[in-house]
Amino acid sequence: MASQDTEYAPPEMNIENAPAPVTELSPELLAALRKRSDTVLSYLVSTNSVSTFFKESDTLSSFRKALSTEDYSKLPEDLFEVFNSNVELSEYKHYQPFVSRFFEKPCKAADVENLMAPGMPFFIAHSSGTSGGATKHFPKYQHPKHMSTSTAQTMAASNPVSKTGGKNCVVYSLGYREVVAPVDEKDEPVAHMPVCLMSSGTIRMHIGMHQPKDQFYQKIKVPINTSPLAGSFIPDYKSFLFMHGLFALAERQTELINTMFSTIFRDLCRVLIEQYDVMVDCIEKGTIPDLPGTDHVHDNLMQFWKADPERAAELRKITNNTEEEGWLRRLWPGLSIVVAISSGSFGSVLPEITHYMGPEVNLRTLGINCSEAFLALAYDAKDKSLYKVVGSDDIIEYLDIDAPENASGLSPAWEAKIGKKYEVVLTTRDGFWRYRLGDIVEIVGYDPRDGQPIIHYLERRNVHIRLANEITTEAQLSAAVQSVSKELGNVSEFCVMPDYRYTTPRYAFYTETQKDIPGEASVIPAKLHKFLQSANENYLKDSNAGKIAVPSVHVLQPGTFGEYREWKIKTMNISSGQVKVPLVVWDDVTRKWLEEHRVQEVEAASA
Template sequence: LYLASTNSVKEKKEETVESLPGSYRLQARKPVLMATNDYESVLKMLEEITTNARQIQEQLLGEILSKNAETEYLQGFLHGQTDKQLFKKNVPIVTYDHIKPYIDRIANGKASSDILLVEPLIGFSLSSGTSGGQPKLIPITAESANVTAALGNLHLSLMIKHFGDLSQVGKRMELLFAKPDVETPSGLKASAVTTRAFKESSFQAILPKLYTSPYETIFCPDTKQSTYCQLLFGLIQRDEVVVIGSIFAATVLRGIKFIENNWRELCSNIKTGKISDWITDSGCRKAASLILKPNPKLADLLEDTCSCKSWEGIVRKLWPKTKYIGTVCTGAMLQFSAELEFYCGGLPLVSGFYACSEGAIAINIEPLSKPSDVSYTILPNTVYYEFLPIKEDCVTDSQNQVQLNTSRHKDTETVDLVNVKPGQCYEILVTSPTGLYRYRVGDIIKVTGFHNNTPQFQFVGRQNVALGVDMERTSEADILKAVAEAKALLDPFGLILTEYTSYGDTSSTPGHYVIFWEIKPKEGNNNNDNGKELDPKVMEECCSKMEDSLHFTYRMYRKENIIAALEIRVVKQGAFELLLDYFVSNGASLSQYKTPICIKSKEALNILDSRVIAKFFSPRTPIQDN
């Protein structure tokens, strides 16, 4: 969402360092399209804030504490004081569970607005809930909404630097999905960050010029109909498309696979100029009546393209003017990068920024980096940061993927933003203008270096999201690494691992790890739903390769039979689509959905277990000397 304020950019040029942090507060007062010659001013601002990170952080914390000193929450710990050291001594480090009672009181209309912060709320941000828990309500103010919008401004400036102003030459084909708001008893609405942005009049004004998806398709409540229509309209406008994307790489992949499974019907619609009868949403049909016209020539071209034996590089063939794929490919999404590269034929995969419901955290200032090499640069002017050191240092394997062997903290002493050390892993804490104080976001990062005086990092995984069937703890990063090693064994056989998840099975003794895999051939549309074409020896070696790649404690426990052999369960194609449907039906936002690396929900496990077509176990104990 690229909303910018040329007015705010011009004002920043006149400010001095003495007025920090307000002069460098990311804002978007009156969102308008950015003029190309303004991007240099925005990038200059980025250089200034990353250079003056220490002063910005100090003044931002002072501003937050002074402004909210009389709130119920801070009064309970600081009694009106605003001293930084007192703040760190008296205000506890908290998780969402600790502040949920306060937020619930606000949401239920049973407390004044100054329970957590003085500034009036305009609503709540509703987290996806798929990273390891239930959806959370995070307060939103007018200022925080502006900061989120302005993050897109900053990212757009970097894109203009590398690709030119693509908004002047074409459109973006992005899969965008809005989720209905939830109205709380207080009258404040809770919505996904993306949905709130989609409803802004400024976004609606630029939508026809910059995007191929009509407003009606984005807000269609039926995700299948929405996906079909967005892809249909994207194909019709193929010669205008210069950027393809969605928030997460998994969504982009789902879109490509949707075309792979439905291209004949899509081409038929384009040839006849008539939308399929099963598209019943009135908004989608209205949009189709305005866009869809008989075009046999285009339909024949698309049919020839889609009927090829291999879909390698298909994205470039379908949308020949595309310059890059804009989507998050880091962290949990890194697992999808290889398959996305297969379909995209060398197009850059751009992970633009790192944000969460709690705030706009960081920006990727080297957008052409490979997904495995991406480091995000922290924005020191959005929230106040503290970092909890992790007991063990991060290590990087041969494939340059970060892993972490434990998530226990060295101690409770936090480190300020400018004092973190490269190579060390930390858990992020934020104190924000929206009423979060020393709040554990739950993300583990590895510091990779500095840009000016501001740290850069790679995402490692989520805190407390791990497998464990005994005393061992296996992190998301451990699973990511092990799967990356094992799936490479499929390549010589023309197979691709499309999605996976895991859980710790303790129904028998000893317990063991279960990894669900969805596999497809690189060529052809064979669904392989009976599993007969899978070579048992190859699949068993995949199991062993995963075990060899896991941490020392796991391998030791396997040797001592404290943990049983790892199991891979291959599921029918489409099983993970049903898993997505389950999470969306239970409140997750489709735009924000990430396939969980570890699953604990019985209902979710039942969905996958009911679609297992083959099971394989590691035939040996893992190697002990690596």
């Protein structure tokens, strides 16, 4: 086995000139993949074997017995085969009893030190809880550089240094839900771990931002960024977007905007449009309005703010008229890149945001990031659907979606088949073992430089709606809406829920559109119905049998999904910046909230 100290230098991610993926692994690439997996697994076992979870978890009992040693620095040569034969798939329920120890009152340091990995976590990531389920928590530990290459690459891409002096508008939150502070025998805190978004915690860990020094950080402005750090500590979502938008608008040299998700970028654009005159007045007079959630950072913001009548006059001439595409380039002539994840369900806002951007601004994604781990990085600037699996920090395996849902259906990277669909399974630096991520990807090739898989992201495995015997997936629902988007006035965002108002149940599509519905809309429900029948054989059978009726279509007030994100941030006490609208809504609270924002139900044409 390779030593855990083995250095690994993955190829630089130059997405501007990415080589075309190869369709077959050469013997050299296959050997490189296997060697890297052995190196990572050796590191994970030898390092995380000191953890409480490794020692006590029933899910790893067979693995512990198979290793037949108490000295995990001496690992068998066939470690991967031992791992493959003795570790089953796991889900969050296997970890929750351990992770919950961080939230006991009081939290004793002796109970949580070395819990999932050595030492104490730097932060605890929380999921966004979009599907109505309980929030999940993922302790995040600091690792050596050679086991953190994906973090370094992601951070470099998220806030690059311009060669021409341009500025970056980075719309990330540094807030947190709470701080876990384990205490020693004398009841003295030994660590301060913010419970926050994965993006917030990763930034903190990458640059060494320790929570007790937050008051100091709020007085800083990074020279390459448009906004002071104080703007990232605003808990109110609309105020958070307003302040980032205001500082960016005042900076004519803004070249890059990074909002993590395309939906947040869309919300930012709408705040800029709706509050344009207010912002221009602020720029002209050197004032900042008193907005909800900004009292504690107002003075820190003001120290970096000054009147700029010349810029204000320029902006008044431009106006907030967005009818012609490329409005953002008129605000910022040097704007060249928007960084925002736009794959999967986030793709629905693309027509609207690309209209604001115009053809001269490139939309990029950092990759596929989740609360559990970094999965993949953007591969090719010319093809936004291509991602390269990281594979340098964690063990990533592939569960055939047509195989039994156990470890027998897993394939390592070098055995995954091009064109097949897989659920991603992770064994992470942070102590999760063969954890089912729930994301479905398709293998489309391999990076010719190091053999890592190149993938398309498809959908969440368990995001679907079922009213009879059919199962309609996220991808099918998204494609159905896309097929009628223009007829509805360009659908920006949507969700689906069951409609039980009538004898025969149906799908209810709740849509927010960029424009008013043009022309005759009564045919749209039938078109959605026909599309779903063609895309899903069981939907066709059940609808023909009278078990599923023609869908209902509902139009929401403009800005509803942005308000939804603000509502969830307040009700769930989570940070601004990572709230996703669930594609399929089941819970009554969200359903009733959306119904209150409905302005029209499209009446279906008579049969």
